[in-house]
Amino acid sequence: MKRNTLYLSFCILISLAFSIPSFAQSWFDDGLSPEFHQGRRDLLREKMPENAVAVFFNNPVKNRSNDTEFEYRPNSDFYYLTGFREPNAALIIFKTPQNIAGEMVSEMIFVQPRDPSREQWDGERLGIEGVKDKLKIKHTYLNTDFLKNPAVDFDKFSQTLSFNLPEIEGGRHNATLRAMVDAFKAVNPSPARPADQILSQIMNQMRGIKTAEEIEILRKAVAISGHGHIESFKSIKPGVSERAIQGVHEFVHKAMGAEYVGYGSIAGAGNNSTILHYVYNSVRDLQEGVILMDIGAEYRGYSGDITRTVPVKGKFSPEEKAIYEIVLKALEESTKASKPGADFRTLGQISKEVIDAGLADLGIIKKGQNHRYLPHGVSHHLGLDVHDRGGYGPLEPGMVFTIEPGIYIPEGSDCDPKWWGIGIRIEDNILITENGHENLSEFVPRSVADIEKVMQEEGVLQKLMKSME
Numbered sequence: 001m002k003r004n005t006l007y008l009s010f011c012i013l014i015s016l017a018f019s020i021p022s023f024a025q026s027w028f029d030d031g032l033s034p035e036f037h038q039g040r041r042d043l044l045r046e047k048m049p050e051n052a053v054a055v056f057f058n059n060p061v062k063n064r065s066n067d068t069e070f071e072y073r074p075n076s077d078f079y080y081l082t083g084f085r086e087p088n089a090a091l092i093i094f095k096t097p098q099n100i101a102g103e104m105v106s107e108m109i110f111v112q113p114r115d116p117s118r119e120q121w122d123g124e125r126l127g128i129e130g131v132k133d134k135l136k137i138k139h140t141y142l143n144t145d146f147l148k149n150p151a152v153d154f155d156k157f158s159q160t161l162s163f164n165l166p167e168i169e170g171g172r173h174n175a176t177l178r179a180m181v182d183a184f185k186a187v188n189p190s191p192a193r194p195a196d197q198i199l200s201q202i203m204n205q206m207r208g209i210k211t212a213e214e215i216e217i218l219r220k221a222v223a224i225s226g227h228g229h230i231e232s233f234k235s236i237k238p239g240v241s242e243r244a245i246q247g248v249h250e251f252v253h254k255a256m257g258a259e260y261v262g263y264g265s266i267a268g269a270g271n272n273s274t275i276l277h278y279v280y281n282s283v284r285d286l287q288e289g290v291i292l293m294d295i296g297a298e299y300r301g302y303s304g305d306i307t308r309t310v311p312v313k314g315k316f317s318p319e320e321k322a323i324y325e326i327v328l329k330a331l332e333e334s335t336k337a338s339k340p341g342a343d344f345r346t347l348g349q350i351s352k353e354v355i356d357a358g359l360a361d362l363g364i365i366k367k368g369q370n371h372r373y374l375p376h377g378v379s380h381h382l383g384l385d386v387h388d389r390g391g392y393g394p395l396e397p398g399m400v401f402t403i404e405p406g407i408y409i410p411e412g413s414d415c416d417p418k419w420w421g422i423g424i425r426i427e428d429n430i431l432i433t434e435n436g437h438e439n440l441s442e443f444v445p446r447s448v449a450d451i452e453k454v455m456q457e458e459g460v461l462q463k464l465m466k467s468m469e
Contacts, residue, residue: 032300034136036213037083040206041093041107044081047202048095052159053152054199056081057181058089060166061173069173073260075166076384077203079301083135086125088112088143088176090184092152100139100152108152110143112176146180147187154187161199162188208381208390209398215431217302218383218400219440221258222429224297225304226444228252232293233310233451235459240312242267242281244461245291251460253297262303262386266294269312273423274408276376286312290320292423296386303386305402306441307427314455316448319418323407326358327424328446330405334378338403338430338437344392348378351405359407364415373413378405382429399432400440 048054059075074085082091090110097104114127131140154160165185168178210218228249235248246267253261264279272278273292290311296304309327311320330351337350355374360367381390382400390399406425413420429440445451 032083032213032217034083034134036211037081038136039211040081043206044202045093045095045106047205048093048161049159049198050095051157052095052161053154053157054093054161055184056091056093056162057166057177057184058084058087058091060168060177061087061171063169063171071260076301076389077207080203080207080384082109082137084109084111084126084131086112087173088180090143090146090180098152098156103139105139107137108139108141109137110141110146110180113142113144143176143180147183159198160188161196163196163200204389204391207383207388209396210383210400210431211398214302214383215398215400217300218304218429218431221262221297221299221302222304222306222440223443224253224256224258224299225262225295225306226441227256228295228297229293229306229308229444230454231460233308233445233454233459234457235461236286236291236310236312236455237314237459237462238287238312240286240461241284242269242272242286242291243284245293246281246295248460249293249295256297258297258299260298262296262298262305266292266307268292268423271411271421271423273309274410274421275423276408288312289421290316290424292425294425294427301384303382303384304429304441305382305386305404305427306429306444307404307406307425308444308446308451309424309426310451310455315452320422320424321448322362323409323419323422323424324426324448326355326362327405327407327426329358330354330378331403331426331428331446334403334405335428335430335437335439338395338432340395340397340432340434340436342395344379344395344401347403351378351403355405355407362419364409364419373407373409374405375408376406379403395432397432397434401430402427403430404428 056078058078059073061072062070064070072087078084078091092108094106097106109131111128111131112125114125119125126134128140128142131137165181168174168181231252232245232248236245246265249265250261266278267281268275268278269283269286269291270289272283273290290309292309294307296306316324333354334347334350337347352374359365359373365371379401381388382402404425404427408423409415409419411420426446431438431440445454
């Protein structure tokens with residue numbers, strides 16, 4: 001009997017996996033071609049000051065506990081420029097090609113060697129030939145040759161551009177990276193702060209405007225994130241736990257081909273919905289109130305970032321609905337204003353004005369009163385980082401960002417207790433087009449009626465519970 005129950009549970013999960021679209025690809029078929037990364041390096045070189053050199057290091061390995069490490073994620077800038085996913089690596093880009101060992105070189109990447117014994121434990125490494133073949137970076141060298149063979153004379157350059165030198169943990173995994181960074185610091189003991197800002201500003205400009213290739217991957221990341229929300233709506237019933245709802249989201253992510261979550265999943269119910277970055281998701285047996293879900297999938301390095309807030313009982317109370325409608329109006333008004341030439345910060349002003357007026361109408365605040373019920377900005381860029389690089393001036397075609405107004409009324413707030421414990425945030429992912437905008441997450445229900453309708457359906461958690469009876 002137990003074996004049959006487990007088999008039925010497995011079949012339910014498999015049937016759900018096949019009922020949603022899949023974007024699964026192989027490790028190296030990541031949707032971004034070597035030509036994309038080469039184009040990014042070429043554009044960076046074009047924007048660099050004369051007689052400058054830029055140096056980037058990939059992220060160190062991070063220890064999780066004792067002799068286990070967190071799953072490795074490359075530095076976003078490093079990946080953007082190279083497509084390389086391994087640690088202990090460095091990239092050098094020259095404004096003007098340099099004579100290195102008799103060859104004119106415009107860029108160099110230093111990578112860890114192939115090592116069959118380590119690859120048996122940790123997985124395949126590309127090595128020099130793999131980087132040349134798969135990533136099409138011609139001048140590839142071993143990381144042990146960084147700054148010594150072939151040699152780079154940094155004294156020749158008027159500006160050495162680098163920033164965010166990694167804080168490196170000890171241990172054998174990061175020994176080579178530490179040696180490279182220390183060697184770089186030795187020849188650049190006091191990097192000029194203005195030079196650091198130059199490189200950071202260039203990367204902001206570049207990554208703030210997405211190419212067509214990036215937008216296609218972001219569409220998939222948002223689609224996966226959105227399907228996770230829709231499936232979670234169906235599973236939210238009295239008696240579920242915050243962590244189980246987090247699990248529904250992340251199961252859908254994996255089933256649709258996403259490698260990771262884009263950030264710590266937030267599934268906060270009741271008063272936890274008023275905690276902006278609540279990630280414990282530890283409360284069991286939810287019975288009432290709302291649950292705020294700010295959860296997004298990372299697909300091929302790019303992250304979706306969608307928030308929806310729904311009632312645990314499947315129907316909003318009058319107080320929950322009143323707050324929800326204010327936040328939804330703020331989202332809709334800010335979204336309408338999203339078009340080329342509009343000022344980025346205006347979006348937040350629009351949301352704040354709608355929320356201030358709505359709270360005053362409900363008697364939660366007095367007209368014109370300062371308050372903490374919206375304590376955050378409502379927009380940030382979206383891409384390789386969930387809070388991605390980009391400028392905050394006029395909106396331009398190719399920008400992808402969030403709009404996420406919210407109202408949070410913690411228990412003990414200075415208002416009628418009937419409003420306590422209500423936290424509402426609604427977040428969509430917006431692409432600026434030549435003529436206006438496209439809401440990439442519009443397919444995820446937002447209206448009260450649409451949410452309550454979807455929540456009437458049976459979810460995967462209920463199907464699993466039935467199989468266990």
